Amino acid sequence: MKASNTSDETSKYALPASSLGNKIAFKSSKSVTSQTPIPAPTEIQIRQMTRSELDLCLQWAANEGWNPGLHDAEIFWVTDPQGFFVAEQDGQIIGTGSMVYYSPNLFFLGLFIVPPNLRGNGIGREMFSHWQSHMQQRLELADDQSPKIGMDGVLAMQPFYKQGGFRLEHQQTRHSIMTGAWTKLNPNESVCTRDVAELPFEQVLEFDRLHFGVRRSTFLRQWLQPKDGWTRCVVGADGQITALGTIRRATKGWRIGPLFATGREAADLLLRDLCNRVNQLRSDVVYLDVPQANSDAVALVKKYQMSPEFTCGRMYCGPAPTLPWQQIFGVTSLELG
Ligand SMILES: CC(C)(COP(=O)(O)OP(=O)(O)OC[C@H]1O[C@@H](n2cnc3c(N)ncnc32)[C@H](O)[C@@H]1OP(=O)(O)O)[C@@H](O)C(=O)NCCC(=O)NCCS
Numbered sequence: 001m002k003a004s005n006t007s008d009e010t011s012k013y014a015l016p017a018s019s020l021g022n023k024i025a026f027k028s029s030k031s032v033t034s035q036t037p038i039p040a041p042t043e044i045q046i047r048q049m050t051r052s053e054l055d056l057c058l059q060w061a062a063n064e065g066w067n068p069g070l071h072d073a074e075i076f077w078v079t080d081p082q083g084f085f086v087a088e089q090d091g092q093i094i095g096t097g098s099m100v101y102y103s104p105n106l107f108f109l110g111l112f113i114v115p116p117n118l119r120g121n122g123i124g125r126e127m128f129s130h131w132q133s134h135m136q137q138r139l140e141l142a143d144d145q146s147p148k149i150g151m152d153g154v155l156a157m158q159p160f161y162k163q164g165g166f167r168l169e170h171q172q173t174r175h176s177i178m179t180g181a182w183t184k185l186n187p188n189e190s191v192c193t194r195d196v197a198e199l200p201f202e203q204v205l206e207f208d209r210l211h212f213g214v215r216r217s218t219f220l221r222q223w224l225q226p227k228d229g230w231t232r233c234v235v236g237a238d239g240q241i242t243a244l245g246t247i248r249r250a251t252k253g254w255r256i257g258p259l260f261a262t263g264r265e266a267a268d269l270l271l272r273d274l275c276n277r278v279n280q281l282r283s284d285v286v287y288l289d290v291p292q293a294n295s296d297a298v299a300l301v302k303k304y305q306m307s308p309e310f311t312c313g314r315m316y317c318g319p320a321p322t323l324p325w326q327q328i329f330g331v332t333s334l335e336l337g
Contacts, residue, residue, distance in 0.1 A: 057096040183272070212323075
């Protein structure tokens with residue numbers, strides 16, 4: 001996710017004109033003379049998002065170039081309707097963020113956005129400290145002594161998150177490749193791949209848990225059946241899943257995530273299977289978010305000459321979960337982990 005600081009893209013954020021240039025009370029960029037009437041300070045309110053505001057938030061995410069999936073909002077919302085926030089001032093939305101609950105021991109932060117024309121005025125800091133106290137409240141409910149909060153932080157903001165108690169686990173890089181670049185699977189390969197619907201949900205859920213750290217059944221029930229996309233598995237002769245991956249239509253092209261596999265061969269096969277689904281549709285781009293901690297994944301994107309787009313870091317507050325990163329070839333999403 002690129003941290004953009006430009007103000008020429010203001011119109012894309014569709015904020016009403018009344019909110020533009022409306023700086024928050026504790027940090028004014030205007031010089032004040034003795035004749036200037038001092039307006040009453042207006043406070044930032046942080047409250048839960050409504051469902052329609054989540055659509056706006058994902059539009060902002062698209063404006064940042066994060067390229068959300070076309071139907072992500074619906075799935076994000078059912079995962080944790082209480083997990084999304086807006087900062088509001090004078091009735092206008094001036095910032096967004098999320099802290100999605102997966103289990104008492106795992107939350108994921110994301111969608112941290114302030115419109116370009118309002119950046120650098122302390123709104124982000126205000127939202128972040130709200131998050132910290134909200135996190136604390138929810139963590140106090142946790143039944144574990146080692147709750148974890150994950151996030152994927154842009155490079156520019158990583159020092160700020162570190163100050164806020166997050167530690168960098170590793171960097172992750174979005175890679176892209178054009179459709180049409182993929183050869184068809186041979187019959188021996190095709191016979192190993194299945195649509196996820198052919199497998200018991202419980203088996204898929206368990207394979208996902210091994211790679212995500214907690215069971216996320218509410219999320220997966222939706223995510224594995226994308227309205228515009230596919231979820232595919234590689235299954236061994238013993239009936240065990242050796243790879244799981246989803247490809248979904250995004251604002252631009254297609255996004256793959258997750259891509260979990262027990263080895264490089266299974267990951268390679270599933271990557272080609274997923275890309276073949278969209279290969280013939282039209283000239284388009286496929287994106288994959290690759291953890292740099294997985295040397296096989298790094299080798300795989302090199303093999304197919306996928307182009308690096310941007311890098312952000314997986315960070316955790318609290319002890320990092322023990323995950324088999326060498327089996328994570330693509331994370332599910334940068335917004336919800
Ligand atoms: C990240 C973002 C939400 C911060 O909001 P903001 O209102 O501009 O932030 P603040 O003015 O409160 O600044 C808070 C801190 O963020 C850091 N920061 C903000 N913008 C930064 C930038 N472009 N580069 C480096 N650090 C930055 C600074 O540490 C700053 O603290 P300081 O003012 O004491 O130095 C906003 O810049 C944004 O929407 N960026 C684009 C989207 C994005 O990258 N989001 C983060 C995804 S992980």
